[in-house]
Amino acid sequence: MTSRTTSRLTGRLTGRPTGTGLGAAARGVFLTLTAGFVLLPLAVVVLSSFSADEVADGGWPNGWSLRWFREALEYEPFRVGLAYSLQVAALATAISLAVGAAAAYAIARYRFPGAALLRAVFVMPLSLPRVVTGFCLFVLYASLFPTAYGTVGGIAFAHCLLLLPFVVSVLGAALAGLDPALEEAARDLGASPPRAFLRITLPQIRPALIAAAVFAFITSFDEVDTSVFLMPADQTTLPVAVFLRLEQQQDPTVTAMSSLLIAGSLLLAAAAALAARGVGAALVAREAGTGEPGEPKETRGERTA
Amino acid sequence: MSVPALHADGVSKWFDGRRVLDAVDIEVREGEFFSLLGPSGCGKTTALRIVAGLDAPDEGRVSINGTDVTRTPAHRRPTNLVFQQGALFPHLSVFDNVAFGLRTEKTAKREIAGRVEELLDVVGMAEFAGRAPGTLSGGQRQRVAMARALVRRPQVLLLDEPLSALDLGLQLRMRRELRALQRRTGTAFVCVTHNQAEAMEISDRIAVLNAGRVEQTGTARELYHTPASRFVAEFIGENNLFAGATADGLTLPADHDGLLAVRPESFRLAAADDAASVGTATVRSAGFLGPRLRVVLETATGREVLVDAEAGATTAAVGERVGLAVAAAQVAVVPETAVPEAAVPEAGLPEEGAVREAAS
Amino acid sequence: MTGHDKAQPPAPVAARRRRLIAYALVAPGTAYLLLVFCSVILLLFSYSFRTERSSRLFAPFSTETWSQALGDDYQLGVLWTTLRVGVVVTVLTVALAYPVAWCLYRVRRWWVRGLLGFVIFSPILVSVVVRSYGWMLLLSPGGLLAGPLDGWLYHEPGVILALVHVELPFAVVPLLAALRTLPPGVLEAAADLGASPARRLRSVLLPLTLPGIVAAAQLVFALTVSAFATPALLGGGRVTVLSQSVYQNIQQLNWPLAAVQALLLLAVALVVLSVFNRLSRLVDVRQRRDRKGTIA
Numbered sequence: 029m030t031s032r033t034t035s036r037l038t039g040r041l042t043g044r045p046t047g048t049g050l051g052a053a054a055r056g057v058f059l060t061l062t063a064g065f066v067l068l069p070l071a072v073v074v075l076s077s078f079s080a081d082e083v084a085d086g087g088w089p090n091g092w093s094l095r096w097f098r099e100a101l102e103y104e105p106f107r108v109g110l111a112y113s114l115q116v117a118a119l120a121t122a123i124s125l126a127v128g129a130a131a132a133y134a135i136a137r138y139r140f141p142g143a144a145l146l147r148a149v150f151v152m153p154l155s156l157p158r159v160v161t162g163f164c165l166f167v168l169y170a171s172l173f174p175t176a177y178g179t180v181g182g183i184a185f186a187h188c189l190l191l192l193p194f195v196v197s198v199l200g201a202a203l204a205g206l207d208p209a210l211e212e213a214a215r216d217l218g219a220s221p222p223r224a225f226l227r228i229t230l231p232q233i234r235p236a237l238i239a240a241a242v243f244a245f246i247t248s249f250d251e252v253d254t255s256v257f258l259m260p261a262d263q264t265t266l267p268v269a270v271f272l273r274l275e276q277q278q279d280p281t282v283t284a285m286s287s288l289l290i291a292g293s294l295l296l297a298a299a300a301a302l303a304a305r306g307v308g309a310a311l312v313a314r315e316a317g318t319g320e321p322g323e324p325k326e327t328r329g330e331r332t333a
Numbered sequence: 334m335s336v337p338a339l340h341a342d343g344v345s346k347w348f349d350g351r352r353v354l355d356a357v358d359i360e361v362r363e364g365e366f367f368s369l370l371g372p373s374g375c376g377k378t379t380a381l382r383i384v385a386g387l388d389a390p391d392e393g394r395v396s397i398n399g400t401d402v403t404r405t406p407a408h409r410r411p412t413n414l415v416f417q418q419g420a421l422f423p424h425l426s427v428f429d430n431v432a433f434g435l436r437t438e439k440t441a442k443r444e445i446a447g448r449v450e451e452l453l454d455v456v457g458m459a460e461f462a463g464r465a466p467g468t469l470s471g472g473q474r475q476r477v478a479m480a481r482a483l484v485r486r487p488q489v490l491l492l493d494e495p496l497s498a499l500d501l502g503l504q505l506r507m508r509r510e511l512r513a514l515q516r517r518t519g520t521a522f523v524c525v526t527h528n529q530a531e532a533m534e535i536s537d538r539i540a541v542l543n544a545g546r547v548e549q550t551g552t553a554r555e556l557y558h559t560p561a562s563r564f565v566a567e568f569i570g571e572n573n574l575f576a577g578a579t580a581d582g583l584t585l586p587a588d589h590d591g592l593l594a595v596r597p598e599s600f601r602l603a604a605a606d607d608a609a610s611v612g613t614a615t616v617r618s619a620g621f622l623g624p625r626l627r628v629v630l631e632t633a634t635g636r637e638v639l640v641d642a643e644a645g646a647t648t649a650a651v652g653e654r655v656g657l658a659v660a661a662a663q664v665a666v667v668p669e670t671a672v673p674e675a676a677v678p679e680a681g682l683p684e685e686g687a688v689r690e691a692a693s
Numbered sequence: 694m695t696g697h698d699k700a701q702p703p704a705p706v707a708a709r710r711r712r713l714i715a716y717a718l719v720a721p722g723t724a725y726l727l728l729v730f731c732s733v734i735l736l737l738f739s740y741s742f743r744t745e746r747s748s749r750l751f752a753p754f755s756t757e758t759w760s761q762a763l764g765d766d767y768q769l770g771v772l773w774t775t776l777r778v779g780v781v782v783t784v785l786t787v788a789l790a791y792p793v794a795w796c797l798y799r800v801r802r803w804w805v806r807g808l809l810g811f812v813i814f815s816p817i818l819v820s821v822v823v824r825s826y827g828w829m830l831l832l833s834p835g836g837l838l839a840g841p842l843d844g845w846l847y848h849e850p851g852v853i854l855a856l857v858h859v860e861l862p863f864a865v866v867p868l869l870a871a872l873r874t875l876p877p878g879v880l881e882a883a884a885d886l887g888a889s890p891a892r893r894l895r896s897v898l899l900p901l902t903l904p905g906i907v908a909a910a911q912l913v914f915a916l917t918v919s920a921f922a923t924p925a926l927l928g929g930g931r932v933t934v935l936s937q938s939v940y941q942n943i944q945q946l947n948w949p950l951a952a953v954q955a956l957l958l959l960a961v962a963l964v965v966l967s968v969f970n971r972l973s974r975l976v977d978v979r980q981r982r983d984r985k986g987t988i989a
Contacts, residue, residue: 058792059797059809063812068831070823085836086829086833088837128722133718146723150726155915155962155963158919159919159921159958164729164733165732167736167948168732168736196722207418209417210420214433216386216408216414217408218409231424250822252922257940257943270823278830283830286820
């Protein structure tokens with residue numbers, strides 16, 4: 029009994045519960061099945077896009093070809109849509125990062141009346157259905173700003189509503205994890221507040237910034253629910269063009285374009301992960317590279333007095 | 334009288350309607366090692382941050398070498414602060430950390446290298462210049478933090494609990510290093526600490542802070558022997574406090590009938606019927622501390638009295654009745670002060686002595 | 694006693710300046726959000742109380758559109774479908790996500806955990822349109838799943854299947870977070886005290902992760918009722934939910950009806966939000982009370 033209790037206790041000390049072989053195998057099978065379920069629709073799209081068949085029916089291809097990729101890239105609405113989507117995503121990401129970073133910084137570092145309320149206000153757009161946003165902005169543009177309808181600026185303006193909650197919460201979390209004493213130390217050493225932010229705070233939240241930027245870009249680039257209200261059907265962003273065409277018919281051109289979208293998203297995500305890691309890895313390498321292991325990491329101290 | 338290196342004049346500060354500093358007056362002389370000593374929450378760190386320019390006072394002025402800097406932002410003040418945990422920039426090397434303050438003032442590259450190396454040499458960290466802060470031990474980080482603050486040649490160096498994150502042995506060694514560093518640079522040091530032994534060992538003068546007020550300013554010796562308030566008497570070292578000359582079954586040799594303080598080492602154990610004794614008490618416990626024997630006694634009224642006796646010469650059996658003797662010169666008169674109004678939540682502790690010199 | 698009697702600080706100049714900087718930093722974002730929120734509310738109400746399609750800001754007040762939307766069987770059917778799909782998808786997704794999160798939590802090799810995590814979360818990065826298209830391909834007559842799942846495409850089961858797939862990662866995140874806050878050793882302690890696996894699940898694991906379950910259900914339900922592209926593509930016009938109906942009405946130039954339905958959609962989203970918030974607070978309070986009980 030004693031030895032059993034002891035082993036339980038050591039098991040507890042290692043943190044995670046330890047599993048039996050049988051349970052682990054069952055969990056492995058279940059996770060693999062789930063992964064299959066998750067990947068299946070993406071795999072079938074990629075597979076079908078290399079098909080030589082004239083119709084996209086989801087079945088096993090009768091022959092292989094790259095011609096649908098060429099056709100997808102030559103199809104006018106997709107080409108226009110790609111350029112359109114890239115511009116919208118770039119603009120929306122830039123605006124939401126600038127506006128969101130300023131707000132996140134103020135909420136994290138300054139004490140002012142209404143800070144808690146603002147934190148809630150900035151995540152509020154999440155509970156606003158995207159279709160509702162789309163409808164309202166459509167009516168707003170149609171009745172007050174006809175020139176914004178169907179323009180890069182008008183759509184980016186709408187996308188900011190979707191991106192801001194995300195940007196503010198990611199950057200807010202990163203800033204909350206930083207010791208405010210670092211920026212104070214920089215000011216104490218003669219750096220003006222903007223310089224202290226640029227030289228000390230910014231380099232340390234860079235991974236979060238990259239993550240926020242990439243996710244914002246992808247979200248904006250892929251957006252359909254709001255965007256579909258804000259542009260005429262003959263000139264749309266890429267995912268909306270794909271959507272509108274899919275409403276009419278399934279054809280191999282759409283399949284190929286979808287494959288390209290999957291590849292693009294995953295490549296961007298991988299690049300971002302590498303970039304964020306690269307920053308972290310550079311730091312780790314520099315810390316680990318030289319000499320003896322140091323004492324435990326600096327603990328963040330509260331002011332005692 | 335020469336201009337003080339640092340003068341905080343009537344500095345008050347509120348946080349959320351709570352007064353954390355109450356008309357604090359501090360004068361630090363040129364080349365002096367000055368400590369702000371007090372329990373946690375007494376406002377000492379806030380006072381230091383106000384001097385550094387990181388917080389602004391709500392009332393009062395701060396001047397450095399005669400220049401009013403009350404409205405000067407932190408990055409334009411001739412002070413530098415050693416943060417509690419060092420606050421080294423984790424993404425910069427030791428060299429770049431120390432050089433940071435010089436680069437902000439556009440110093441020539443060659444001069445930067447020279448001065449950084451010189452300072453790293455002074456704190457004994459020259460061979461660590463290329464390392465990242467994360468790889469350093471606590472003591473090494475603290476040395477780098479000092480080099481980083483000193484490299485700008487501040488007129489006053491501020492230290493916020495510089496040794497509190499270190500283990501005890503290292504603390505003791507770093508105290509001596511800190512004092513030597515101060516002598517070597519000749520800069521006025523203002524050090525915030527809650528550790529009275531540390532403050533007493535390294536400081537020229539100490540200001541004792543309690544609940545946002547300066548209770549007493551003086552040398553360690555003055556604070557120990559002539560405490561200006563009940564708080565100082567209890568906070569600095571150990572003390573037996575008595576409400577008057579005849580209290581708790583003892584008759585102390587003092588013609589003052591206010592608060593009296595007798596250090597444990599000032600009492601002498603005598604025979605119960607010794608004519609020189611000021612009263613008798615029963616031994617409750619006796620603990621051997623090496624050079625001394627810590628005897629805890631209880632008087633007839635149930636009052637506990639601490640006595641430190643020379644270990645070699647004394648025997649004290651638990652339950653034994655002994656006499657207590659004390660010389661008149663060893664009885665300190667502690668100025669009684671009114672309990673302040675409820676301006677500060679932790680009220681109930683005495684106010685700053687209006688009659689600071691009354692004891693002498 | 695100088696200054697001691699003053700309980701309130703004098704005008705804090707520096708504090709006011711810091712506050713001004715803070716307000717300046719949050720001003721652009723706040724102004725933007727307020728503008729959008731206000732116009733959303735004003736336009737929705739303004740358009741829902743008129744009958745004519747016009748881009749004029751003011752029009753004669755009328756409740757006809759409302760009575761039309763709430764009296765018509767078809768319109769009520771759309772609302773009902775939206776809610777039914779929402780509930781079914783939420784239940785299925787959370788039921789699937791819980792074991793997924795549990796298994797991910799139990800995986801010990803970091804690279805396996807990273808790989809599986811990436812696989813399960815990666816669809817978030819891929820356009821919803823593309824993911825829905827994948828299901829269209831799978832379910833279409835010649836597709837790989839057409840045999841076993843015959844007739845699911847353009848019918849509710851197909852919509853539900855695709856939505857479960859789309860929302861799964863969003864349910865795993867809060868559940869995994871809840872599992873990570875489990876006090877270390879509680880399950881071993883329960884096992885040590887003789888609890889069977891089923892009992893450990895029922896009396897330890899589920900109660901302790903209830904906040905995560907509530908959060909996951911809230912997120913999935915909110916996302917599902919407002920989903921647009923997936924039901925539009927998988928429903929093929931035969932399954933109509935509110936968000937699609939809003940879009941169709943805009944295309945048919947019936948803005949007032951679109952406004953009414955957008956308001957209904959918003960109302961559903963907000964009611965659900967507040968119900969779940971109440972629920973999670975309840976769970977929270979109960980847990981805190983229980984914890985206090987154990988200590989006492």
